[in-house]
Amino acid sequence: MTAVVTETPEVSTMDRVRTFAARRASVLPTLAAIAILIVLLIGAQVEFGNFLTPRNLSALLLDHAYLLVLAVGMTFVIVTGGIDLSVGSVMAFTGILGAQMLASGIPVWIVVPVMLAGGAAIGTLIGVLVQYFNVQPFIASLAGLFLGRGLAYVVSLSSIRVENPPILWLQQTRFLIGEWYITPTGIIALVVVAAGAIVMAVTRFGRTVYAIGGSEQSARLMGLSVARTKVMVYVISGLCGGLAGLLLTAYSGAGYPRYGIGTELDVIACVVIGGTLLTGGRGYVLGSMVGVFVFATITTIISFMGAEQAWTHIIVGALLLLFIVVQRAIVARSDRQT
């Protein structure tokens, strides 16, 4: 999936096959997610006949651009062994804040940075609580969740329409490639995924994130900057929350303080389905993207069937359970080898 698993030239073909399998052990859950995604897509095509259309697949990405951005931030946090429950309400807060500011006539080039900074600020708060006050990530980000939601209601209790042209441009512009199309929101989401994947794979910061997830104590003894990195992952997650707020506002054309209730759990589910270990140390940003697509495909299939959307959560819940069992099995196997 990433540069970590590219082959070394000096080994022979036979060795390569063998070592490839060993090196890929941590990619297995992600491969499983890809397999499930393919099965879902083909199954849906067989069932409905008109599922695998460029239009439908484009919509799959664009309807879930905000989820994709949140999943990237969440991957950083979960790989360190933490959790961030605040992202749904951070997204709602920055969204409604942006909508309100735009409605009061504040120019867009101030509003967007403020939205991002608002998300990052809540992330910083959580990170500092976790690192310097030794608060459990679950509790610290739960506080962030309440804070974000509360602030959203403080800004406005009802929905605020956005009529600002640059914001609407993000969603309404369609770049066509044949029958495929993409909006600026989709491009932003994909750029965030690419940036996240690169940072995780080939920067010292990214490798430190993995090191902390492997063993925080070891990482510290190795002289890595554990404290700074741990705060940073929450800042990144908060920043992604702010950006998701912008994307959702553009997508829905409004800010609404009740957006994103329970979204943090969808995001965590996507990340876990994508192959990231909840205990930290293993996972890929690209895997999380696959997880989001699995989630999005299930949602779309259910709306194709005209069934109740509650089924989405039942199926996602079952998948989540399956993936956690698969991961436990893989971890147990690799533990036995040592």
Added chain:
Amino acid sequence: MTDRGGAAGAHPRAAAPAAGAQMPGPMPCQDGPVSEAQALVQIAGATVRFGAFTALDGVDFRMFPGEVHSLMGENGAGKSTLIKALTGALALDEGTVVIGGSERRFGGPRDAQDAGVSTVYQEVDLLENLSVAENIFLGREPRRWGVIDHRTMRRDAAAVLSGLGLDVDPASPLGRYPLAVQQLVAIARAISTDVRVLVLDEPTSSLDLDEVAELFRVIRELKERGVAILFVSHFLDQVYEMSDRITVLRDGQLVGEYLTTELLRIDLVKKMLGRDVAEIAPREHVVEPEMPADPVLSARGLTRTPGIANADVDIAEGEVLGVAGLLGSGRTELARALTGVDRAHAGIIRIEGQPARLDSPRHAMNLGVVYSSENRRTEGLIGDLSIEDNIVLALQAQQGALHPISAPRRRELALSWIEALGIKPADPDRPVRTLSGGNQQKVMLARLLALSPRVIVLDEPTRGIDVGAKVEIQRLVGELADNGLSVVFISAELEEVLRVGDRVAILREGEVAETVAAASLNPDTLMALVAQPDLPEA
């Protein structure tokens, strides 16, 4: 402290003024050749306190380039604390660390690494989820255009690994490889830096003989390169094979620094244990006791690697079997295997002649074998619960949640044990954490005794408690045995083992080397047995 004469010229206190004299002036160039006479590491007056406890008390320590220096001492001697001070994992409360002529104040392990001090910890402290190459280079990865150059990193890692004679794939996750390989990868990490001081904390405890030989070859190479190596091991053979110089600590204080060639093995053990002996009693005085005819508990070939190998133990009814051995000889491992805490890899345990599979502590408890851990606080008592709760805890667990012990019965049980063992204060509602160490140990005992066991295994029951309480615990153990209970009594203090035990099992490197009648021993003869005097002296 009277026997410094053995290495008079080599004692650090003798060298201290010279080091002090060169400190005030401008520092000499660090990169120039360091003469053999100049210490690379000079620690003076190192003191570390944890609350009221002084872990390190004014210790001087030095290392020369190109030497292997062993740091010796029993549990709690201050070895780890001194190592942590040298590797930046801990700050000194008092004292100075001078490396390469300049004084260092380490804010963390990173600072020490920058000063050329690399460490391989006892527990392999690497990251199993990352690749071998990353484990070697984490924090100083080769970069190109600002991003990590994985290709170069793997190539460099392969070079370092092949230098160590290690055939592993640098790109595979470290977790794939056995502990021994991980240990060598940790060493690869340490030596891939510009290392001047290499600290090896029990590097051989998880290695087999070939791997140890390989490690020693690497150590010798590094030594030739002028690296100062701090070698900590509880294997005396290895200490004598590898080290040029030995520093002994005891109870946080410096006992002395000696040339390995001038320090007899038996003298080293004496210095570690803090006993001074005029002469070693001849072997004939040691009486081999008769094995009990029908032991309550008997173990044959008990093995759990690493830890104990092929241990045979018999315990008769109403007998106290003392267990003596040096640190790392398998004392605790034996206790844990006998009581089902750790499952033995091989061997048979019989209880009253019947083969018994002790798969869990619970299982062992039901067969009447109970264990009191050396770590009272982490593996025994629950500090916030009351004395009463702690006492009835195991009994309630044994009976199951469906058969609750009634409140009056609990109170009655607690009061009777408080009285029988003289637990103070005699208040069943008092939280256990507020009790003194000795009384906590009695609560622990009461809990186990409430199960009416046949065999009780006590691991260091008197560690960290005051002298009065110690004597009381020893007396209690005697009384219990008089009442028919079989006791396995493990202690690092040899006098105590002799005072309490009827027979003494002597552990050496995981084996029960011999079992002797306690009455035929005095602490000196026992120490001689513990220290393997029959091996050739260095």
